[in-house]
Amino acid sequence: MRDVSLLNSRATKSLVFCIIFIICSLVIHAQYGLFQLSKEIQSLQGHPEAAEKKDQVAQNAFSVPSETKLVGGSSVLVTRLMSLSICTQGPQSENPQNCLSLFQRINRIYLGSLVNTVTIAALIALTMPLIAFTLASSENVLRSRGKRQAARYLELALDIVPYIMWTIILAGLARGVYGQENLLGLGKIFGQQTSKNFSYVFTLLIQYMGFAAFLIAFQSRSCARWLLELQENRIIDSMRASGLPIFSIYFRLFHFGYRPLYYLRQALFTFIFVLLFDYSLSVAKPIHQSGGPRMLFNVAAQFENKRQISERDLEGSGQQKLLSRINEIKKINSREFLNTNNPDLGKVHFVNTKLVKYFEYQNFGLILLVFSFLFIRFDFREFLDER
Amino acid sequence: MTILPNITSHHIYVSFEASLYSLSGSIPGVILFMAIEGLLIIAFMMILRLRWSRPMIFILFLLCVFGILLLANSIPVVMYAELVDRSLLRNRNWPVPLGVAIALLTANGMLLFFTHTIFTNIWNELKQNYVRASKFRGDEENNSLNEKIKWIYYSQITPVFYFVFSFTLFTDIVFQNEADEQGIVTTLFDEVTQNGFEGENIGRIVVWGLTMLSVILLVRILTSLPLRMWEAKNGVLQT
Numbered sequence: 001m002r003d004v005s006l007l008n009s010r011a012t013k014s015l016v017f018c019i020i021f022i023i024c025s026l027v028i029h030a031q032y033g034l035f036q037l038s039k040e041i042q043s044l045q046g047h048p049e050a051a052e053k054k055d056q057v058a059q060n061a062f063s064v065p066s067e068t069k070l071v072g073g074s075s076v077l078v079t080r081l082m083s084l085s086i087c088t089q090g091p092q093s094e095n096p097q098n099c100l101s102l103f104q105r106i107n108r109i110y111l112g113s114l115v116n117t118v119t120i121a122a123l124i125a126l127t128m129p130l131i132a133f134t135l136a137s138s139e140n141v142l143r144s145r146g147k148r149q150a151a152r153y154l155e156l157a158l159d160i161v162p163y164i165m166w167t168i169i170l171a172g173l174a175r176g177v178y179g180q181e182n183l184l185g186l187g188k189i190f191g192q193q194t195s196k197n198f199s200y201v202f203t204l205l206i207q208y209m210g211f212a213a214f215l216i217a218f219q220s221r222s223c224a225r226w227l228l229e230l231q232e233n234r235i236i237d238s239m240r241a242s243g244l245p246i247f248s249i250y251f252r253l254f255h256f257g258y259r260p261l262y263y264l265r266q267a268l269f270t271f272i273f274v275l276l277f278d279y280s281l282s283v284a285k286p287i288h289q290s291g292g293p294r295m296l297f298n299v300a301a302q303f304e305n306k307r308q309i310s311e312r313d314l315e316g317s318g319q320q321k322l323l324s325r326i327n328e329i330k331k332i333n334s335r336e337f338l339n340t341n342n343p344d345l346g347k348v349h350f351v352n353t354k355l356v357k358y359f360e361y362q363n364f365g366l367i368l369l370v371f372s373f374l375f376i377r378f379d380f381r382e383f384l385d386e387r
Numbered sequence: 388m389t390i391l392p393n394i395t396s397h398h399i400y401v402s403f404e405a406s407l408y409s410l411s412g413s414i415p416g417v418i419l420f421m422a423i424e425g426l427l428i429i430a431f432m433m434i435l436r437l438r439w440s441r442p443m444i445f446i447l448f449l450l451c452v453f454g455i456l457l458l459a460n461s462i463p464v465v466m467y468a469e470l471v472d473r474s475l476l477r478n479r480n481w482p483v484p485l486g487v488a489i490a491l492l493t494a495n496g497m498l499l500f501f502t503h504t505i506f507t508n509i510w511n512e513l514k515q516n517y518v519r520a521s522k523f524r525g526d527e528e529n530n531s532l533n534e535k536i537k538w539i540y541y542s543q544i545t546p547v548f549y550f551v552f553s554f555t556l557f558t559d560i561v562f563q564n565e566a567d568e569q570g571i572v573t574t575l576f577d578e579v580t581q582n583g584f585e586g587e588n589i590g591r592i593v594v595w596g597l598t599m600l601s602v603i604l605l606v607r608i609l610t611s612l613p614l615r616m617w618e619a620k621n622g623v624l625q626t
Contacts, residue, residue, distance in 0.1 A: 007446055164556060217549075276461075277495060367463075375457055383510060
């Protein structure tokens with residue numbers, strides 16, 4: 001028996017070690033790649049043409065001119081690459097030390113959007129299991145009062161609708177809220193801009209709730225099954241017999257039973273599901289609109305969009321060979337690629353591809369981290385206990 | 388034929404066709420998914436026998452299965468869809484429904500979620516007295532678990548179908564260059580996100596949604612048929 005428990009502990013540790021190794025490799029790979037790229041772009045900025053072009057550089061990383069037309073000279077390349085970095089005293093700053101490097105800028109964008117995304121996703125992930133528990137409790141109350149038909153209808157209403165319908169309905173509602181200048185009367189009290197800003201955040205909350213609502217049927221069913229077991233064991237009846245009101249009974253069941261047993265697991269699963277859903281939707285068909293907080297997967301999707309545009313430009317210029325070489329990005333060194341006579345379009349596409357890879361590695365690492373925590377903390381250990 | 392203002396039988400026909408198109412991808416998806424789940428259950432049951440005599444093999448099996456599923460399910464569905472699009476649909480001309488089935492296998496943690504649910508249910512059932520007592524009856528654990536496993540397996544088919552059907556949104560978007568049609572989920576999603584719930588759209592969205600629901604419910608009857616038959620046979624049918 002002692003051997004088995006030792007084996008269990010070693011298995012868990014080796015799984016944790018493997019996952020930490022993979023996550024660290026992903027993050028280090030992403031950061032190192034970005035650092036190399038940043039260094040090379042900084043060395044390009046030292047080029048004499050760079051100084052002439054500084055006044056043309058936009059402050060916003062996303063205001064890189066559209067790569068729909070071909071560019072000829074390397075000065076345009078320098079302008080484009082410089083627009084990815086930002087100067088703390090404005091673009092006209094002569095002192096390069098006042099400028100943030102690409103490495104710093106992209107990491108700041110990543111961290112800022114990560115905080116926004118995690119905050120909103122966590123808020124929704126903590127709320128949805130509560131809603132599921134409320135629905136399951138209502139069903140249980142109806143059942144215990146002999147209204148089996150009504151309880152069945154409530155169960156069916158959640159069960160028969162394809163899960164994606166909740167996402168679609170809430171996406172439609174979010175669209176209606178977006179950019180409202182007098183949302184819930186806020187415009188009259190705090191001004192139109194405040195109302196607009198609030199509407200941007202509110203839109204995101206509704207959208208994320210739509211992603212999480214995909215799971216509401218699963219979660220509600222699992223809560224309902226748990227409550228039914230308690231009812232069959234006469235636990236709810238005994239609480240009712242002790243004179244507790246309905247609300248108090250279900251609150252206690254939640255607080256002392258459901259919360260320690262299932263709540264955190266459901267919240268974490270909702271969290272990871274929302275992140276994956278947002279990631280997929282941002283890449284496939286972004287529904288985020290301009291304004292509002294910068295969201296992680298939306299930022300990644302914007303870089304991917306730029307990469308696709310630069311890819312089309314390169315294809316249009318007949319540089320198929322170069323394109324296929326850039327697509328094998330792992331084999332290319334930033335220094336060799338950016339400091340040789342490669343065409344400017346190729347260099348722009350190379351930088352875009354590198355940035356997309358940075359976001360892919362970082363995002364994959366983030367999702368794997370949360371998923372692994374959920375799995376090892378709650379799921380994997382079930383098979384190791386009581387064996 | 389006018390049902391609602393500006394809603395004609397053409398709208399119903401369009402949504403019916405789109406629903407059938409979505410089903411053409413999601414039904415092979417469910418079959419493939421359940422086949423893989425079946426194989427995983429068989430492997431799990433074979434390994435379960437060794438959990439006392441060879442605990443190392445049992446743990447390695449769990450580590451491999453869940454480790455691979457964990458890694459595979461941490462990648463968003465749209466990336467798999469793009470990979471399938473590039474490598475199977477464009478280069479090898481595989482049929483789109485098969486591409487949908489393969490791309491949706493790991494949609495947003497689905498394979499990990501359902502595999503874990505099935506394994507946990509089986510694991511918990513092992514602690515039941517009738518299973519523990521099976522060796523004293525000269526029977527094997529696996530034989531006494533057979534019916535329960537069937538129940539668990541059949542009860543997953545309908546949720547898997549709903550899951551796969553919902554995620555055709557992503558495969559429709561990614562495979563749009565390879566497919567001539569568009570599924571109902573994408574049609575509804577586009578309509579709602581582009582035009583919202585305004586004016587005439589509401590009628591159109593409602594008609595499309597109800598047509599889709601009627602088609603889905605018919606398939607739902609089929610997907611839940613094995614479960615209902617098993618429950619009726621064993622006298623546990625819930626009404």
